[in-house]
Amino acid sequence: MEMKRIDRSQKVRVGFHEAKWDEAIIYELSKPGERGILVPKADKKVVDAVGNGVSMLPKGLRRKQAVNLPELSQNHVLRHYMRLSQETLGADVNIEIGQGTCTMKYSPKINEQLARGIFDLHPEQDPSTAQGIMEIFHETDKYMQEISGMSRFTFQPGGGSQGLFTMGSIVKAYMNSKGETRDEFITTIYSHPSDAAAPALKGYKIIYLQPDPKTGVPDLEAFKAVCTERTAGFIQANPEDTGLYNSNIAKFVKYAHKMGALCCYDQANGNAVLGVARAKEAGFDMCHFNLHKTFSTPHGCGGPACGATGVRAGLEEFLPAPLIDFDGKKYFFNYKFENKKFGVHKVRAYYGVAPVVLKTYCWIRSLGPNGLYQVTKTAVLNNNYMFKKMLEIPGISAFYITDDNQRVEQCRYTMEKIYKDTGVSTTDIQRRMMDFGMHYWTSHHPFFLPEPITLEPTESPSKEDIDEYVNTLKYVFKECYDNPEYVKSAPHSSTTHQVDESVMDDPKKWATSWKVYLRKYK
Amino acid sequence: MERKKLGLIINPIAGLGGSVGLKGTDGVSEEAIHRGAIPRAEERTQRALTELLANKNQVIVYTGPGSLGGRIAKQMGFPYVVDGALSDGHTTGKTTQDLVRWLQQQDVDLVLFAGGDGTARDIYAAAKASTVFLGIPAGVKIHSPVYAVNPSAAGALANLYLTGKVTKTSEQEVVDIDENQYRHDIINTKLYGYLTIPMEHAYTQNRKCASPPSEATAMETIAARVVDDMEPDTYYLIGAGTTTRAIMQELGLAHTLIGVDIVCNKKLVAKDVYGKQIMQYIRGKKAKLVVTITGGQGFLFGRGNQQLTPEVIKKVGKDNLIILATKDKLFQLRGQPLLVDTGNAELDQKLSGFYRIICSYYETAVGKVATN
């Protein structure tokens, strides 16, 4: 048979099927007697000296039965997890545009390789033995300072939400140190739910600014109406998850300062502004970055991560300790800067997630000032290109389009018209997109906009990638009219079919672990 | 497996008026037919019931004869039982109410009804709070959120509810527009009451964040805030709505859902009062007014709080206005202002501005109140 060149003109990956192993739960693969590894035994000399060792355990603290863990030979453990990894659509394997707000960009493999170099460092080793990693922390701190205009950073927060919590803690620490009892925090509806939840944890009452129905950004007059001497802090993401930038942000900050409040910049959407705008010039007192978003460290299925948090000059004393400083000759742990009475002291063990800091360092060094600028400009260009393409799809629109405004690095669209016409909802589309090897995200809850779609290309995809994603969406939206049932019953070529969630709310039926499942189901 | 009982009510004349430009059907059905209108309610019901065909043998349809539902049930092959006491000859609002009562006696699991706002009003008039309803939109005016977005959606949700895949319910408003005024382009809605409908699991599994509290819990937290902030010797006028009702429930007091009740020092002072009566209680006293969004279109005053006359609102004053709304309700407005139409244009102007709307125990949202 003649081998002809393959016709690649079909834009939509209709032949895709995700790996489907119907892989049993690991306990089901257990075979008594098998084992995955031989564990070091104590030397004969040791055993001769101390006996079996476990007889030292007091009665009542000795484990009575062997722990019920699965028994598998090593290759079976490997095979099981390899199959599960194949059933996971990580950023490495798909056109990562669908997970809006997550900034799923390429995580360079060289950084992974280099990070292995710190596997065997103990955080409490004498600093003279850890000068290399300490230098990396210190230098990365300096880069963060330059990128944001802030004065000093901590890498302790292990994620964006913990970064927000750290900022909330710093605000409270500052207010305590001034003897102020302010009890309110202002944020916006389109900021991440943790922008409210984190300060609330510190005891603050939360006031939300709603988006102006025309412009989509909060209204300055509304802000002034509620920003008073009771306001401790104002926190917002800018641009927000709709992709819109609040041009009046400096005015908000100025007014908040007039009222004696501190301003926190949630820079989870930092990819939008690297090298273009900084927290400092807008007047913010502090900000945080998600290193696992903007700065490329891999998401790890949900961590480990880092929510690097920085403050302006004058607030350093409230940062969690220690900071890593350089005395001209060597790097050391600085505890002296702390406000011993009011400082936040600590939010996370040790100094932060070191591998994440190291990978960030590597990424920044691989891009330099022009590279970071290029990252942001390309991400924004990609998004604006995609925006145009999306709006060409019948039934798709975005809220808040004015003659004047422009999206930055992501956008929230709506498919409300398609829903009204066909009954197919945005969550149905989410499941159908999986049949093409793609992610798709809607919005935080509760939905402020109906049938939302939030997409963020970042700088990693190419124009062709974006075209493929948009063409796939177009294909699926058309399906809503032609064959709505097929879309509603998706996914069809993913790893499993639709999950029946009715068991999830019933305490008699839910099963959070295998032992509970065995107990409740025969 | 025990079969589920599905009540079915079709308003045979629903939708007649609209297709021939009559903006509604109440009282003008003969004119509509004269203009050549064709009843569509049955066809829309058929679309809804199509979603249940796969489970047809797990339900028994309870309905009225002929065009009230029996005909379509038979045609589609559903097992069905008919209320013999009714006839589908000249049907009126009373027919609907009688059928509702009969269905409730039969202890049905869900009542699907096809019609418009007028039909919903009739349903409400006979409904018990414990009955679960769901509307198939077939009328001209569909302002009540007791209706699904389209017939297929109604059928799909009914199917989910009957098969136990959806278990939660929520109360939604029954509102209606005064048709005579509407015909003259004046929109004036009135809140009639609430019906309990199944609530679809509207949220996707949001992988990154914690879940928000349910609507019912949200209302309870709002009520807790209001109660904890109550000042002594102050008369609290509690307006219409399910969110405000939660305050009365928190205090363990009798109350009216669509009326105004008065509370002072956490005790009930008066129930279901209006205008002049209210003034008698609050004249010369400290008073606060607790209201929520009602009557569709995001109205604060003018569409469901008619008992709150301009005199009352003026006496209470802008600074003593406490506005409540769950995030769900507030977000439905998508940032559009809350509207006031008290009947007094000057007062409306005075009331305009920014307010803190209480949406949980520790959260408020900034909302604008405007006249348009």
Add this chain to the structure above:
Amino acid sequence: MRGFPNHPYIPDSDPKIQKEMLKEIGMTSLDQLHHDIPNSIKMHKELNIPEAFASEYALQRHVEGLLNKNTTCKDNLNFLGAGCWQHYVPALCDDINSRGEFLTGYGGEPYNELGRFQSLFEYASMMAELVGMDVVNVPTMDWAQAAATTARMAQRYTGRPEVIVPELLDPDKLNIMYNYCEPDVTFVQVKCDKQGLIDLKDLAAKITDKTAGVYFENPGYLGQLEVNAQKISDMAHKAGALSLVGVDPITLGVVAPPSDYGADIVCGDLQPLGIHMNYGGGQAGFMATRDEERFVMEFPSRLFGIAPTSKAGEYGFGDVAYDRTSFGHLREKAKEYVGTQTALWGITAGVYLATMGPRGMEEVGQTMMQNAQYAVRKLNEIHGVKANSLGGAFVKEFVVDFTDTKKTVAKINKALLAKHIFGGKDLSKIFPTLGQSALYCVTEIHTCEDIDRLAAALAEVTR
């Protein structure tokens, strides 16, 4: 700024493609983007950071150069523990957690990221067996975070504001708990006796009707096993409070699970289970409870459960109790916050436990105990050195009192360093009543020769 044409990480930085795309959206220059950011707050100068390395090789060489300024616990003989411990990491663990799919997965659904859900469900299942509970969360930041959330959960569950903690607790951990729990939970410290165990008399005095829970660790921070664990749980329960226990999971192959002695909420750190020390970046906290609705409702994080799908023969996963209505906690603030934490370490811990199996966990526990006891023996042969100075039972960590050598721990550790040995953590400043003491950690990675070498070195430096 000049931009960076054709950067390997930015496909559309190709100038030709850029021009095409700009044209398609009606622009001619990248400057026309970011239109809504006012000029007054835009940056008008270049970022003052080093220029990019000219090649990936240059980056590698530079960073390797930096890392060569470190010496690791492989280059040296390490006896540091105190919250981060050196254990053997099976090759499978690194192999699986560096798989690109797991490494770069994030927020997909249980369809297209089934592997992530299943591996986390399996981790939770195995941890549940290890600690004797039913419900285990997707891991949080570290032990301190898990303990802090445990304290808040206890507060929400009981409606009471106080949690009792032992005075011999890692001060850093306590600071994290303070910061996280105020203003809703206050911590009351209970005294510890000479053996480092909770003083039961003082505990009886401190438990009141304001106590939400009694938190203790087993083994404690100084390595000591809490022999009165059951009594402590009983005392808490009698007062209507919860028993909150923090554990080191790698000890649970030989040590009884906390469910055996009345624990209601269990927490701890996963780092010993197949995760490298990573200079403190390998920490991961977990919480676990019984399968009771009230407890489930108090978890701030998402909980995954197994579920059927629309096709027979498939397992799916979803969120348990998604609408987590509080049990009458109407006056509560947000139920903490939820975000990215340490999921990959959870998957890794699952791989570790599956690889080790029941026998492996038992053996590693035994080996640690034997090695640690041998170390105590050998160190006690040195004049002036009191190993296991607290005197009680321990698993892998113990206090060594050097006071009688008349040398400070700092000096001793410096001398050990010159011999390429990392001595135990200096406790003299954080627990002054212990004098010049250090916390030594001995695990399954230490051989007889390693311990003999330590003994010889200490003998020399304390002479």
